[in-house]
Amino acid sequence: MATPQQINNLQNSFQRAVNMGGSPGEVSTSPTQSFMSSIPRRVSLSKQTKALKPFSTGDIKILLLENVNQTAVEIFNGQGYQVEYHKASLPEEELIEKIKDVHAIGIRSKTRLSEKILKHAKNLVVVGCFCIGTNQVDLDYAAKMGVAVFNSPFSNSRSVAELVIAEIITLARQLGDRSIEMHTGTWNKVSKKCWEVRGKTLGIIGYGHIGSQLSVLAEAFGMHVLYYDVITIMALGTAKQVSTLDELLNKSDFVTCHVPATAETKNLLSAPQFAAMKDGSYVINASRGTVIDIPALVQAIKAGKIAGTALDVYPNEPAKNGAGAFSDELNSWNSELVSLPNVILTPHIGGSTEEAQSAIGIEVATGLTKYINEGCSVGSVNFPEVALRGLDLDQENVVRVLYTHHNVPGVLKTVNNILSNHNIEKQFSDSQGDIAYLMADISSVNQSDIKDIYDQLNATEYKISIRLLY
Numbered sequence: 067m068a069t070p071q072q073i074n075n076l077q078n079s080f081q082r083a084v085n086m087g088g089s090p091g092e093v094s095t096s097p098t099q100s101f102m103s104s105i106p107r108r109v110s111l112s113k114q115t116k117a118l119k120p121f122s123t124g125d126i127k128i129l130l131l132e133n134v135n136q137t138a139v140e141i142f143n144g145q146g147y148q149v150e151y152h153k154a155s156l157p158e159e160e161l162i163e164k165i166k167d168v169h170a171i172g173i174r175s176k177t178r179l180s181e182k183i184l185k186h187a188k189n190l191v192v193v194g195c196f197c198i199g200t201n202q203v204d205l206d207y208a209a210k211m212g213v214a215v216f217n218s219p220f221s222n223s224r225s226v227a228e229l230v231i232a233e234i235i236t237l238a239r240q241l242g243d244r245s246i247e248m249h250t251g252t253w254n255k256v257s258k259k260c261w262e263v264r265g266k267t268l269g270i271i272g273y274g275h276i277g278s279q280l281s282v283l284a285e286a287f288g289m290h291v292l293y294y295d296v297i298t299i300m301a302l303g304t305a306k307q308v309s310t311l312d313e314l315l316n317k318s319d320f321v322t323c324h325v326p327a328t329a330e331t332k333n334l335l336s337a338p339q340f341a342a343m344k345d346g347s348y349v350i351n352a353s354r355g356t357v358i359d360i361p362a363l364v365q366a367i368k369a370g371k372i373a374g375t376a377l378d379v380y381p382n383e384p385a386k387n388g389a390g391a392f393s394d395e396l397n398s399w400n401s402e403l404v405s406l407p408n409v410i411l412t413p414h415i416g417g418s419t420e421e422a423q424s425a426i427g428i429e430v431a432t433g434l435t436k437y438i439n440e441g442c443s444v445g446s447v448n449f450p451e452v453a454l455r456g457l458d459l460d461q462e463n464v465v466r467v468l469y470t471h472h473n474v475p476g477v478l479k480t481v482n483n484i485l486s487n488h489n490i491e492k493q494f495s496d497s498q499g500d501i502a503y504l505m506a507d508i509s510s511v512n513q514s515d516i517k518d519i520y521d522q523l524n525a526t527e528y529k530i531s532i533r534l535l536y
């Protein structure tokens with residue numbers, strides 16, 4: 067049941083929307099619309115539509131962690147949301163305290179939103195991963211709570227591909243070692259085991275957004291490209307898909323990983339895979355730290371089998387920047403790895419460019435704002451994707467119902483029974499696994515009806531969450 071305070075909030079907002087003249091006539095001119103108008107839309111925004119808000123926008127609280135880009139802060143501030151901003155991730159206890167209160171949380175790759183943390187989030191509506199990876203969030207549990215999760219699927223792909231190109235040349239020419247030597251006053255002009263990359267073979271594991279972008283760049287350097295993926299993907303340029311991981315390992319001079327962190331990709335490259343690689347080949351990982359068995363890699367480098375490695379991601383990564391953060395305490399193999407030759411280590415910066423972070427800030431903040439203000443879940447990674455066109459500017463006494471429920475027979479009949487006392491202008495529903503999401507615009511709704519609609523929907527058996535926008 068809604069608390070008296072919640073009902074009051076709903077009624078006050080409705081009163082403001084209907085009687086005070088401000089909200090209903092207001093046209094959203096937020097960066098949301100200007101950004102989204104530049105990309106193809108499933109739902110047309112060609113005419114001005116009524117700006118919907120969940121309740122007094124000042125009430126929307128957003129917690130942003132891990133130095134999320136200022137472009138996002140500007141979008142949220144422009145909406146009148148309350149933004150709490152932190153440069154680093156938070157310790158678990160503090161995160162649990164903070165998450166209790168907020169409607170949205172924005173994170174990057176370090177903050178783990180497990181069931182243990184999420185279950186404290188009583189008001190949470192949406193999570194924004196301001197990155198590509200979403201493995202740090204328990205997506206199923208979030209969906210079961212009615213919390214949609216958004217990310218930015220490719221805004222930093224180019225940045226990662228460019229970093230990997232730099233690493234291929236850096237490894238081939240032992241640039242890391244030469245640079246360290248010069249910093250300590252050593253002149254070591256050598257060419258032994260330093261190579262051109264032209265004519266060498268690059269093996270890409272995972273030919274998605276990053277792997278395929280990298281393929282194009284590598285061919286421009288005169289490299290041959292092989293790739294292995296669990297699905298069949300069209301080759302770009304003259305790249306060739308191979309049917310087994312072993313074939314890729316046997317034939318490549320450089321092997322680079324661009325797969326997600328899953329149970330299947332855990333230790334995808336371990337001792338047997340290093341053994342299958344060419345003598346003197348190189349290993350690169352800018353995907354997730356779980357994908358490579360680092361102790362096995364250390365042994366393969368020590369044995370002279372692998373001639374060098376570039377790593378950007380690690381099984382355990384520090385919560386914040388600072389001296390001494392990357393140590394044996396965090397990962398037991400640390401000292402051994404850093405003592406080896408031709409090892410390039412970067413602090414998970416594959417996607418950390420001004421261009422990528424700015425674009426991610428805009429994309430994810432826009433997705434969150436559209437979900438908060440309009441209920442549009444298109445682009446969510448754990449939720450059925452649903453959108454409705456906007457309401458006409460002059461439409462009054464209209465309420466948008468957002469109803470998340472378990473995907474079982476008979477729910478829509480019950481819901482539409484409740485809504486059919488009014489005029490259902492339009493509705494759209496979709497499901498994903500156990501979760502279904504309904505958006506409906508209903509008109510002829512008087513202020514006094516709101517509490518009643520809310521209470522009736524709230525009492526339905528398979529409800530997960532309800533929001534009413536007006």
Ligand SMILES: NC(=O)c1ccc[n+]([C@@H]2O[C@H](COP(=O)([O-])OP(=O)(O)OC[C@H]3O[C@@H](n4cnc5c(N)ncnc54)[C@H](O)[C@@H]3O)[C@@H](O)[C@H]2O)c1
Pocket residue numbers: 198199200219220222223226271272273274275276277294295296297324325326327330331352353354378379414415416417418
């Ligand atoms: N270092 C960084 O800063 C950084 C930046 C962006 C992305 N990433 C990480 O890079 C990885 C790849 O990103 P993307 O955008 O290219 O992802 P993507 O989803 O576009 O592509 C991943 C590809 O891997 C394939 N794949 C999945 N499991 C596989 C397996 N077991 N064997 C072979 N192929 C498999 C998929 O079919 C897909 O084609 C993700 O883990 C992402 O989190 C890291």
Ligand SMILES: O=C(O)CC[C@@H](O)C(=O)O
Pocket residue numbers: 174175176196197198199200222353414417
């Ligand atoms: O910015 C980050 O923390 C993560 C970057 C990258 O790994 C991603 O998943 O996009």
